[in-house]
Amino acid sequence: MWEPLNAVIIVLTVAASEIFNSTYRKRIAQGSIAAVSILLHLIVRPYADEAGNFVVILFACCELLGVIGADEDTVIQWAHISMLMLAIVVMIRFTVFDFVEEVRRKREEIRMGKRRLLEYKM
Numbered sequence: 447m448w449e450p451l452n453a454v455i456i457v458l459t460v461a462a463s464e465i466f467n468s469t470y471r472k473r474i475a476q477g478s479i480a481a482v483s484i485l486l487h488l489i490v491r492p493y494a495d496e497a498g499n500f501v502v503i504l505f506a507c508c509e510l511l512g513v514i515g516a517d518e519d520t521v522i523q524w525a526h527i528s529m530l531m532l533a534i535v536v537m538i539r540f541t542v543f544d545f546v547e548e549v550r551r552k553r554e555e556i557r558m559g560k561r562r563l564l565e566y567k568m
Contacts, residue, residue, distance in 0.1 A: 448492035455483050459509075473513055480510040497540040504533040 462475035484506045491499045508530045515522030 448490075451486070455479060469517070473516060476513045477510060480506055480513055484510065497544070501533065501537050501540065504529070504536060508533055 458479050459476055462472055462479065466472045466475060484503060487499060487503050487506060493499050508526060511522060511526035511529055515526045
């Protein structure tokens with residue numbers, strides 16, 4: 447149910463980039479869209495996985511900093527790059543930890559399944 451809303455946010459951001467002639471209006475529209483996205487994700491928390499909600503909010507904050515720093519504001523651009531790197535590291539960390547946990551769970555299921563087979567053979 448949430449993915450269509452994400453698609454609308456992306457379409458609105460691209461549309462704002464193409465429709466508005468003024469750089470100021472583009473930044474206001476794109477910043478507003480990013481801010482609304484952040485607020486919606488904070489309030490609704492659409493994903494069952496808390497890590498997923500956190501990463502989505504983190505990337506939306508990166509998008510907002512990118513919009514604000516688009517006017518060659520060096521400090522905000524560095525903040526944007528730093529936050530983007532942090533978001534990528536956090537996403538990789540959550541992915542690796544989730545993968546390891548899934549492997550452990552599958553391994554335990556296989557072990558329990560083999561034990562059940564041994565118990566039934568006796």
